[in-house]
Amino acid sequence: MDGNIYSWGYNGDGQLGFGNYDNTSIPAIISGLTNVLDITGGGNTTIALKEDGSVWTWGDGYNGLLGDGADNGRNKGLDKHS
Numbered sequence: 534m535d536g537n538i539y540s541w542g543y544n545g546d547g548q549l550g551f552g553n554y555d556n557t558s559i560p561a562i563i564s565g566l567t568n569v570l571d572i573t574g575g576g577n578t579t580i581a582l583k584e585d586g587s588v589w590t591w592g593d594g595y596n597g598l599l600g601d602g603a604d605n606g607r608n609k610g611l612d613k614h615s
Contacts, residue, residue, distance in 0.1 A: 536567065536568075537562045537567075538562065538563045538566050539563070540560070540561065540563050541557050541558060541560045542556065544556050544557065544608075546578075546606050547592055547609070548577045548578060548592030549579075550563040550592075550608070551564075551608065554608060568583050569583055569584075570583065574592070576598065577593035577606075578593050578594075578598045578599065578606075581610065583612075588600070589611065591607050591608060591609055591610045591611065592607075592608075593606045594606035
C-alpha cells in the first residue's frame with residue numbers, strides 16, 4: 534500500500550472526490566486526501582475518517598447526507614466534523 538486513496542467510476546454527484554463531475558474508468562489518486570484510517574461510499578456519497586479524528590465527506594448531500602447541515606453536495610472532500 535502506498536498510502537494514497539484511489540477512486541473511479543460514476544461521478545455524477547462528485548462522489549469520486551476529484552473536484553469535478555467527470556466519470557472515469559481508470560483508478561486515480563484523490564489529491565490532498567492523506568492519513569486516512571477508513572473510507573466508505575454509497576448512495577453517491579463518500580466518507581473518510583482520518584488519523585487526526587476528522588471526518589471528511591463529499592458527493593451527494595441530499596437530505597443532509599454529508600452531515601454538514603446543508604442539503605447540497607460537493608465534489609471535493611471537506612472536513613466538517615472534527
